[in-house]
Amino acid sequence: MFVLEGIWIALQQVWxxxxxxxxxxxxxxxxxxxxxxxxxxVEGMNRYVQEDFAGSLFGVNTFTVVRRSRIQTGAExxxxxxxxxxxxxxxxxxxxxxxxxxxxxxxxxxxSDRGFDEVTYKDRxxxxxxxxxxxxxxxxxxxWEVLDGRGLTPLDERRxxxxxxxxxxxxxxxxxxxxxxxxxxxxxxxxxxxxxxxxKQGGLFGNIRDASILLPFSVYRxxxxxxxxxxxQISVKMRSxxxxxxxxxxxxxxxxxxxGLRPGEENTFxxxxxxxxxxxxxxxVRVLFAAIPGLVSISLVVGGIVIMNIMLLSVAGRVREIxxxxxxxxxxxxxxxxxxxxxSTLSIIGAIVxxxxxxxxxxxxxxxxPMPASVPPWGIAAGLTLxxxxxxxxxxxxxxxxxRQDPIVALRSE
Amino acid sequence: MNGEQGMQMNGNEVIIETxxxxxxxxxxxxxxxxxxxxxxxxxxxxxxxIMGPSGSGKSTLMNLIGCLDTPTxxxxxxNGTPVQGLDDDELARIxxxxxxxxxxxxxxxxxxxxxxxxxxxxxxxxxxxxxxxxKARNALATVDLADRTHHKPNELxxxxxxxxxxxxxxxxxxSILLADEPTGNLDSKTSEEIMNVFxxxxxxxxxxxMVTHEHDIxxxxxxxxxxxxxxxxxxxxxxxGLLAGx
Numbered sequence: 001m002f003v004l005e006g007i008w009i010a011l012q013q014v015w016x017x018x019x020x021x022x023x024x025x026x027x028x029x030x031x032x033x034x035x036x037x038x039x040x041x042v043e044g045m046n047r048y049v050q051e052d053f054a055g056s057l058f059g060v061n062t063f064t065v066v067r068r069s070r071i072q073t074g075a076e077x078x079x080x081x082x083x084x085x086x087x088x089x090x091x092x093x094x095x096x097x098x099x100x101x102x103x104x105x106x107x108x109x110x111x112s113d114r115g116f117d118e119v120t121y122k123d124r125x126x127x128x129x130x131x132x133x134x135x136x137x138x139x140x141x142x143x144w145e146v147l148d149g150r151g152l153t154p155l156d157e158r159r160x161x162x163x164x165x166x167x168x169x170x171x172x173x174x175x176x177x178x179x180x181x182x183x184x185x186x187x188x189x190x191x192x193x194x195x196x197x198x199x200k201q202g203g204l205f206g207n208i209r210d211a212s213i214l215l216p217f218s219v220y221r222x223x224x225x226x227x228x229x230x231x232x233q234i235s236v237k238m239r240s241x242x243x244x245x246x247x248x249x250x251x252x253x254x255x256x257x258x259x260g261l262r263p264g265e266e267n268t269f270x271x272x273x274x275x276x277x278x279x280x281x282x283x284x285v286r287v288l289f290a291a292i293p294g295l296v297s298i299s300l301v302v303g304g305i306v307i308m309n310i311m312l313l314s315v316a317g318r319v320r321e322i323x324x325x326x327x328x329x330x331x332x333x334x335x336x337x338x339x340x341x342x343x344s345t346l347s348i349i350g351a352i353v354x355x356x357x358x359x360x361x362x363x364x365x366x367x368x369x370p371m372p373a374s375v376p377p378w379g380i381a382a383g384l385t386l387x388x389x390x391x392x393x394x395x396x397x398x399x400x401x402x403x404r405q406d407p408i409v410a411l412r413s414e
Numbered sequence: 415m416n417g418e419q420g421m422q423m424n425g426n427e428v429i430i431e432t433x434x435x436x437x438x439x440x441x442x443x444x445x446x447x448x449x450x451x452x453x454x455x456x457x458x459x460x461x462x463x464i465m466g467p468s469g470s471g472k473s474t475l476m477n478l479i480g481c482l483d484t485p486t487x488x489x490x491x492x493n494g495t496p497v498q499g500l501d502d503d504e505l506a507r508i509x510x511x512x513x514x515x516x517x518x519x520x521x522x523x524x525x526x527x528x529x530x531x532x533x534x535x536x537x538x539x540x541x542x543x544x545x546x547x548x549k550a551r552n553a554l555a556t557v558d559l560a561d562r563t564h565h566k567p568n569e570l571x572x573x574x575x576x577x578x579x580x581x582x583x584x585x586x587x588x589s590i591l592l593a594d595e596p597t598g599n600l601d602s603k604t605s606e607e608i609m610n611v612f613x614x615x616x617x618x619x620x621x622x623x624m625v626t627h628e629h630d631i632x633x634x635x636x637x638x639x640x641x642x643x644x645x646x647x648x649x650x651x652x653x654x655g656l657l658a659g660x
Contacts, residue, residue: 005537012525324521327482328582329510329538331503407482411521 006341013314013342014349021346024310027303028350028390029357032383035296036358039379041365042288044372049281061244062141062237064272065090065098065251087268090231094255094269095135098234101254102247105236109138111217112225112232119166119213120186121174129170130212131187133220139165141237144209149181149196156195157216164192168200169210187213190223248273300386303350304394311343311398322402323410332403339402343395344388351387355380429589429621430456430479434488437474437644448474450644451488456590456623461616463632464625466641473594475641476625480513480592481505493589510538514583518595520575522567522582528554529563532582539586553581557611573604580611584620591615593624597631609634 014021022029068084095110102108111134118127132138139151146165156163164185171180171194180194192215201209221228236251238244248271255269315322322335330338362373437449449471456462466472477483478490481497484505490497493512500508514535515521522531532550541549554560557577567575576596583591593612597605613634616622624635632638638650 009525320521321523324523325534325538326506327480327509327515327521328535329506329586331506331538333503334506334538408477411482411517 003337003341006338007345009338010342010345010349014346021349024306025303025346025350025353027299027306028347028387029303029354031296031299031303032351032354032387033357033361034299035292035386036355036375036379036383037361037365038288038292039382040359040362040373040375041371042285043376043379044362044366044374046281046285047374048372049278060143060237060274061239061241062235062274063244063248063251064236065094065234065255066232066270066272069270070272083266084270087270089227089229090234090269091229092231094258095231095234097254097258098236098251101251102236104243105247106239107137107141107237108235109141110135110231110234111138112220112230113212114224114226116187116213116224118187119170119174121183124174124176126170126173126211128211130208131220131224132212132214133217133225134214135217138235139214141235142209144198146196147199148179149194151196152214152216157218160218160222161216162190162192162219163195163216165196165198165214166194167198167210167212170213171197188224244273296386300390303347304390307343307346307390308394308398310346311339311395312401314342315339315398315402318402319405319410319413322405323407323413326405326407327411335405336399336403339399340392340395343398344391347391347394348384348387351383351390354387355383358383426457426459428455429458429460429493430454430623431491432478432488435475435478435485435490436487437471437478437483438486447644449478449485452641452644452646454639454646456621458589458621459616459619461612461622461634461636462624463635463638464623464641465627465632465638466647467627469643470641471644472625472641474644476592476594476623479590479623480515481508506538510535511586512589514580514586514588514591516576516579516583516591516593516596518598520567520572520579520599522575522578524567527564527566528559528570528578528581531567531578532585534582535586549585550581553585554578556584557581571604572600573607576600576604576608577611580608580615584615590621590623593622595626596624597626597628605631 067087067090092110099105099108111132113130113132116129116131118125119129134152136152136154136157139146144151147168148171149165151165152163155161164187166174166180166185174180174185175183180197183194184191185194186192192213198209215223236244236247238247252267252271256267259268261268325335325338359375362375365371366373432452432454435449435452435454436447439446439448452471452475464472464475474483478485479492481492481500482505484500485498488498492508495508497505497508509515522528523534526534529547529550532553533546536546536549551560551563554563557580559574559577559581562570562574562578565574567578570578576599580591580596583593591612596612597608600608609631612622612624622635624631626632636651638648640647640650
């Protein structure tokens with residue numbers, strides 16, 4: 001009941017002195033705003049990387065054989081990087097080795113790709129595109145879906161047809177008001193018929209797909225590849241994580257045997273999975289989250305000191321009230337609880353304002369930048385808990401001062 | 415004390431008993447005897463005035479009787495409970511249950527409504543909200559303020575404020591009503607009004623102890639205890655309530 005009394009008094013005071021309250025609570029508000037904004041953006045990035053980015057780059061339950069690691073984890077040494085640079089190119093022979101090693105693979109595809117200057121249609125063009133020459137099944141393995149027209153077929157590959165499936169951004173740029181499918185585009189000195197357009201991926205890293213053009217591997221090899229026998233990557237998709245991990249070991253063994261590597265010798269190829277990327281991301285997130293408490297606690301400590309001062313003033317101004325309460329039967333702990341409830345209410349109001357502002361900032365970041373935001377419930381819980389802790393912490397000393405007032409002196413005070 | 419036995423047979427049991435009540439204050443190196451050994455008895459439904467010049471110890475006596483303070487020496491038995499030696503929280507409990515205070519300056523919470531002010535002792539007694547409000551409304555009705563429950567003190571006249579304070583003092587059914595110069599801040603007409611409230615309460619069985627320095631106030635009491643230099647100078651029984659039936 002004294003808790004309610006304290007909460008009620010705090011609410012009345014905040015309402016009666018809105019500007020003063022805003023200044024009182026500014027430390028807590030800034031601290032919690034910062035906390036929530038950072039948590040929300042990092043959590044949004046986190047979700048995005050785990051659910052969309054890693055999946056769209058590597059696919060779920062998928063591993064990819066490449067010549068050398070493309071992800072800089074910061075963990076490998078300079079020496080290892082130099083050793084990897086000596087790895088031989090992957091070839092169609094390696095594709096056969098992998099295919100024979102895991103005949104049970106759900107999907108298996110290989111591809112090569114390169115950046116390219118420009119694609120044109122009549123007088124329109126799109127610059128900075130990515131050309132991908134891919135085997136049959138590549139789109140399915142990547143989970144790319146064709147919105148208009150069709151994807152590549154085994155027939156395109158076998159006959160070496162000059163057909164292309166294009167990303168949504170390229171389609172928007174070249175064909176703003178006409179149907180893309182059936183039109184002839186020009187890439188360098190060659191012409192291709194557009195047979196399909198993918199749906200738009202969007203998002204932070206969406207341009208990887210949205211600005212790509214997919215060609216039959218055989219056509220790409222003859223037309224654009226620097227080294228015709230070269231394959232940039234071989235991807236294997238399994239039906240479950242366990243299958244994927246088993247297949248990864250099998251493929252590694254098969255390639256080592258094929259290349260005549262002795263036990264103890266390093267692989268002369270590299271196997272990438274989405275978990276490798278996620279590990280790197282996790283490290284970044286952990287560093288970010290390790291930095292938050294320091295920054296947040298500084299403003300919360302400052303905010304707590306301000307609240308403590310305001311509470312001390314409040315106690316000093318209400319000595320007679322304390323005397324009256326004691327005269328009619330309030331015990332020390334009743335007074336203590338009342339003032340703690342008051343300081344906690346103040347601080348939690350600050351925390352709630354901070355949470356709202358933090359979410360607002362995160363949503364603004366989401367609206368004006370490609371960075372996604374996601375409000376985790378634990379972030380809100382953390383904000384409120386910190387608000388309560390600051391409130392109780394900053395109220396302890398003022399509440400103690402209030403509680404030990406001598407009622408006789410307090411009743412006589414003005 | 416043989417007299418005590420006799421009085422209890424008349425139904426007027428002793429509600430306050432002090433023996434050698436002493437309070438010393440240390441002022442620098444000097445020891446001040448605010449109370450130098452007070453023996454007194456007050457019986458249920460007595461109406462007593464405590465008088466004396468300033469410095470006579472009447473405020474100290476009131477603080478001790480009101481359990482706001484503890485004696486340096488001597489005994490104080492309130493409604494059968496020895497009060498000397500109790501700690502702060504135990505004293506708060508006794509104030510809550512046994513004593514209703516009425517002050518010269520009213521001492522109402524300025525931002526709270528009349529109803530909430532009257533509810534205050536019940537809050538600290540742990541009474542549930544519904545019962546609390548009902549009791550507080552009844553107490554306000556007793557002092558003719560049933561229509562002022564939601565007024566803040568600054569929306570009430572001095573007399574009304576003092577009646578809110580009286581309602582607050584009564585709401586817990588205390589053993590004694592302890593009034594400290596209750597008309598000191600009121601004009602003579604309002605003072606009379608408030609004194610009438612006290613007389614009605616006394617008539618309905620309430621024990622009243624009133625600290626005052628005004629003779630026309632103390633004239634209403636059945637008995638006047640006059641203090642001087644920390645000691646009782648005289649017991650003056652007027653309409654002698656100690657004699658049953660008079």
